[in-house]
Amino acid sequence: MIEYMPRESPIHRLNxxxxxxxxxxxxxxxxxxxxxxxxxxxxxxxxxxxVLAGIYRExxxxxxxxxxxxxxxxxxxxxxxxxxxxxxxxxPLDYLPVTREALLLGVAMSLRMMTVLLSxxxxxxxxxxxxxxxxxxxxxxxxxxxxxxFMTALRFVPVFLNEIVKVREAQAARGxxxxxxxxxxxxxxxxxxxxxxxxxSLRKAEGLxxxxxxxxxxSNQRTYFKEQPITRIDRVVMMAIGLFVVAGVIIRxxxxxxx
Amino acid sequence: MNVYEIENLSFRYGPSKAGVLxxxxxxxxxxxxxxxxxxxxxxxxxxxxxxxxxxxxFQGGILxxxxxxxxxxxxxxxxxxxAHCVGSVFDDPESQIVSLDVExxxxxxxxxxxxxxxxxEERVTEALQMTGISHLRHSKTAALSGGxxxxxxxxxxxxxxxxxxxxxxxxxxLDPSGTKAVFEVLNQLNRELGMTIIVATQKTDFLAxxxxxxxxxxxxxIVLEGKPQAxxxxxxxxxxxxxxxxxVAELAYRLQKNVREIPLTVAEGLNYIQRCL
Amino acid sequence: xxxxSVIKVEDLVYSYGDHRVLKNVNLTVHAGEFVxxxxxxxxxxxxxxxxxxGLLKPLSGRVVVGGEETKHCKVxxxxxxxxxxxxxxxxxxxxxxxxxxxAFGVKNLGxxxxxxxxxxxxxxxxxxxxxxxxxxxxxxxxxxxxRVALAAVLAxxxxxxxxxxxxxxQDYRxxxxxxxxxxxxNQKGHTIIFITHDMALVAEFAKRVIVLCEGKILQDDxxxxxxxxxxxxxxxxxxxxxxxxxxxxxxHPEISAPFLTVDEAYNxxxxxxxxxxxx
Ligand SMILES: Nc1ncnc2c1ncn2[C@@H]1O[C@H](COP(=O)(O)OP(=O)(O)OP(=O)(O)O)[C@@H](O)[C@H]1O
Ligand SMILES: Nc1ncnc2c1ncn2[C@@H]1O[C@H](COP(=O)(O)OP(=O)(O)OP(=O)(O)O)[C@@H](O)[C@H]1O
Ligand SMILES: [Mg+2]
Ligand SMILES: [Mg+2]
Numbered sequence: 001m002i003e004y005m006p007r008e009s010p011i012h013r014l015n016x017x018x019x020x021x022x023x024x025x026x027x028x029x030x031x032x033x034x035x036x037x038x039x040x041x042x043x044x045x046x047x048x049x050x051v052l053a054g055i056y057r058e059x060x061x062x063x064x065x066x067x068x069x070x071x072x073x074x075x076x077x078x079x080x081x082x083x084x085x086x087x088x089x090x091x092p093l094d095y096l097p098v099t100r101e102a103l104l105l106g107v108a109m110s111l112r113m114m115t116v117l118l119s120x121x122x123x124x125x126x127x128x129x130x131x132x133x134x135x136x137x138x139x140x141x142x143x144x145x146x147x148x149x150f151m152t153a154l155r156f157v158p159v160f161l162n163e164i165v166k167v168r169e170a171q172a173a174r175g176x177x178x179x180x181x182x183x184x185x186x187x188x189x190x191x192x193x194x195x196x197x198x199x200x201s202l203r204k205a206e207g208l209x210x211x212x213x214x215x216x217x218x219s220n221q222r223t224y225f226k227e228q229p230i231t232r233i234d235r236v237v238m239m240a241i242g243l244f245v246v247a248g249v250i251i252r253x254x255x256x257x258x259x
Numbered sequence: 260m261n262v263y264e265i266e267n268l269s270f271r272y273g274p275s276k277a278g279v280l281x282x283x284x285x286x287x288x289x290x291x292x293x294x295x296x297x298x299x300x301x302x303x304x305x306x307x308x309x310x311x312x313x314x315x316x317f318q319g320g321i322l323x324x325x326x327x328x329x330x331x332x333x334x335x336x337x338x339x340x341x342a343h344c345v346g347s348v349f350d351d352p353e354s355q356i357v358s359l360d361v362e363x364x365x366x367x368x369x370x371x372x373x374x375x376x377x378x379x380e381e382r383v384t385e386a387l388q389m390t391g392i393s394h395l396r397h398s399k400t401a402a403l404s405g406g407x408x409x410x411x412x413x414x415x416x417x418x419x420x421x422x423x424x425x426x427x428x429x430x431x432x433l434d435p436s437g438t439k440a441v442f443e444v445l446n447q448l449n450r451e452l453g454m455t456i457i458v459a460t461q462k463t464d465f466l467a468x469x470x471x472x473x474x475x476x477x478x479x480x481i482v483l484e485g486k487p488q489a490x491x492x493x494x495x496x497x498x499x500x501x502x503x504x505x506x507v508a509e510l511a512y513r514l515q516k517n518v519r520e521i522p523l524t525v526a527e528g529l530n531y532i533q534r535c536l
Numbered sequence: 537x538x539x540x541s542v543i544k545v546e547d548l549v550y551s552y553g554d555h556r557v558l559k560n561v562n563l564t565v566h567a568g569e570f571v572x573x574x575x576x577x578x579x580x581x582x583x584x585x586x587x588x589x590g591l592l593k594p595l596s597g598r599v600v601v602g603g604e605e606t607k608h609c610k611v612x613x614x615x616x617x618x619x620x621x622x623x624x625x626x627x628x629x630x631x632x633x634x635x636x637x638x639a640f641g642v643k644n645l646g647x648x649x650x651x652x653x654x655x656x657x658x659x660x661x662x663x664x665x666x667x668x669x670x671x672x673x674x675x676x677x678x679x680x681x682x683r684v685a686l687a688a689v690l691a692x693x694x695x696x697x698x699x700x701x702x703x704x705x706q707d708y709r710x711x712x713x714x715x716x717x718x719x720x721x722n723q724k725g726h727t728i729i730f731i732t733h734d735m736a737l738v739a740e741f742a743k744r745v746i747v748l749c750e751g752k753i754l755q756d757d758x759x760x761x762x763x764x765x766x767x768x769x770x771x772x773x774x775x776x777x778x779x780x781x782x783x784x785x786x787x788h789p790e791i792s793a794p795f796l797t798v799d800e801a802y803n804x805x806x807x808x809x810x811x812x813x814x815x
Contacts (some may be wrong), residue, residue, distance in 0.1 A: 216343065
């Protein structure tokens with residue numbers, strides 16, 4: 001899900017810093033507003049960026065996954081938020097009232113969550129690991145060690161998921177119905193995966209550390225093979241994003257965009 | 260000049276563990292092509308880990324004796340300094356890949372030691388060419404087949420152009436032509452750049468053809484050592500140890516127990532048999 | 537009478553993303569065969585065999601195992617017919633003793649406790665690991681771990697056993713042990729399909745060889761036929777065992793068939809060389 005998707009697009013060509021600025025701007029805007037139409041507009045812009053990047057179809061898939069969470073959030077709101085005008089009752093005999101406010105709040109929270117997560121997924125899908133490292137260390141002057149460790153941890157997620165798949169394949173190949181529908185068998189199989197997974201991961205992490213140090217990692221004379229310069233386009237984009245955020249804050253301070 | 264001097268080296272993985280290396284004495288000269296083989300569990304990988312500094316810098320354990328690299332003790336050198344002159348390829352290609360794509364994997368070490376972009380570009384192109392994976396330059400490392408991963412690992416350590424190259428089973432998952440290509444590259448580095456090559460492998464056919472000296476390990480000791488011709492003449496012993504003898508050498512030995520120059524390669528074998536016929 | 541077919545592959549096409557790895561593969565494996573699959577790195581060998589137990593499903597074409605199309609089967613169902621020994625043993629061991637590890641697959645078959653115990657004991661004996669039954673699998677050497685994985689499959693007694701490079705990283709003795717064990721299974725009636733890069737093993741053990749090259753089957757024939765085919769080398773980037781190369785290089789009227797093993801070469805050459813060579 002958080003993998004780089006190679007495409008030829010203007011979004012891919014942007015400097016990672018510009019994209020990072022964008023993702024943070026989306027987050028700020030999504031957090032300061034809680035009115036549904038405002039949030040829909042923000043989510044719309046994220047989707048437009050996904051279209052420009054040529055990863056619209058994949059992002060729709062992600063969105064579908066997020067929708068499940070969204071429904072969950074709405075249900076939670078409905079169950080625990082009881083103030084406001086009652087629209088209808090979930091159970092007969094006036095049990096579990098559903099209020100207008102609860103619904104609106106739930107939908108707003110879901111939209112917020114979807115917008116923020118999706119913008120980060122778009123960022124990760126359009127930015128290469130190595131460019132991110134360079135941008136963070138060379139341009140933002142963050143310490144290389146921490147950046148590399150953080151990025152490696154991030155990178156380890158798909159590796160880890162891949163290991164789970166492999167172990168489950170091995171279980172299925174020995175007749176265990178992990179691929180079936182029986183819940184107890186599945187839960188049992190999952191607990192069995194845990195042990196080898198921890199072992200394999202530990203060994204992987206150790207191997208990685210060794211491989212890095214035997215290739216000179218940790219010296220302080222580091223150079224970079226491909227530096228992505230910050231172009232004029234990047235500057236313009238970042239400035240525009242900055243203006244949008246400022247505008248958003250002003251609108252919010254005027255009292256718009258809140259329920 | 261000696262690159263390595265190993266004095267009475269012994270190692271155990273822990274106080275309660277059995278000894279894995281038991282008193283090894285060895286010098287390795289600059290420009291040698293050392294082949295190491297022996298049964299599994301004999302201590303080959305452990306020995307190589309002592310040469311590239313993983314023991315004692317990463318792997319804990321009880322080390323006795325000394326390993327001198329260019330006359331300095333490995334224990335007192337920093338890992339970075341060792342990495343400058345010793346390139347390593349490990350037995351598990353999966354766990355030594357650090358980066359997401361092949362190009363980045365090769366560049367990783369070069370960035371670490373601070374080369375300029377021009378030099379990096381040249382080194383990367385050259386290493387990819389030598390290992391025959393130029394077409395994989397922009398591939399994702401996760402999508403490679405086992406053999407392709409192994410080539411990437413070799414290319415990555417080649418790009419550093421170290422003084423010594425230590426390789427542990429670098430071709431275990433490679434096809435015959437890939438294995439041959441790797442040994443040809445090692446041979447070329449050895450001949451043209453005078454790079455010292457130390458390689459552990461079960462593929463004795465290739466050691467017979469390329470190594471200048473072969474070490475046979477068993478139970479933590481070097482039990483047999485010498486030029487390929489001499490080593491592969493000791494077939495009773497090799498059979499006892501479970502070491503594979505090149506087919507041509509085995510045939511020649513069975514046909515005539517005390518051959519003067521035991522043939523090792525197909526060409527030598529043909530020569531030998533035609534002489535006898 | 538020809539034995540029945542256990543695996544039938546028709547026009548199999550498979551891609552990872554837009555990288556086409558298998559291009560119209562057709563093949564049939566009959567019961568009791570001993571098949572080696574060879575080919576250069578990345579030729580698609582693992583990808584092909586992973587279709588045999590349903591780990592991968594065809595993008596187009598059909599794979600029929602034991603009369604059923606794999607598309608409609610779960611891996612866990614197919615496991616009853618097809619055992620798969622993965623290349624990396626560390627992905628298939630997930631118990632804390634060797635015995636439990638080997639019992640895992642058999643238990644999934646739903647047999648009686650007694651039968652399970654018998655089968656586990658027998659499998660452990662077959663791979664020579666009786667004395668390690670209580671060991672922790674990760675404490676064993678890689679060669680031993682590979683044999684645990686093999687025993688785990690053996691105990692299930694599948695009709696077909698697929699082995700993806702079962703001998704990498706093993707020393708010669710372990711390699712021979714594993715291959716001889718597989719040979720015995722084949723003699724007992726199991727169908728064996730193994731992937732390897734070791735041409736000497738192919739020559740010595742396999743009866744049929746499938747050469748895969750860039751996702752297509754280049755050749756599918758007996759070992760003798762494949763190893764005497766002159767185009768073999770050029771097209772498939774493979775190399776004959778050195779003893780076969782040696783035999784092919786000798787132009788002698790008495791040598792007609794290719795040498796597959798050192799034994800064969802010895803038996804042919806010894807009388808030719810006569811007394812003076814062997815003192
Ligand atoms: N991390 C470790 N902890 C404890 N024991 C270990 C460790 N690594 C290896 N050993 C043991 O040390 C011995 C030698 O292992 P080593 O890996 O050096 O053998 P090897 O000759 O390289 O074998 P192979 O051909 O299988 O690679 C083995 O008996 C092994 O079980
Ligand atoms: N999970 C994957 N995702 C994408 N591509 C893959 C994946 N697995 C394999 N490939 C690609 O498919 C091709 C065939 O791979 P496969 O593993 O079947 O080769 P192989 O014949 O088994 O090779 P080897 O001898 O190196 O194991 C390779 O080019 C490889 O890069
Ligand atoms: Mg080893
Ligand atoms: Mg494979």
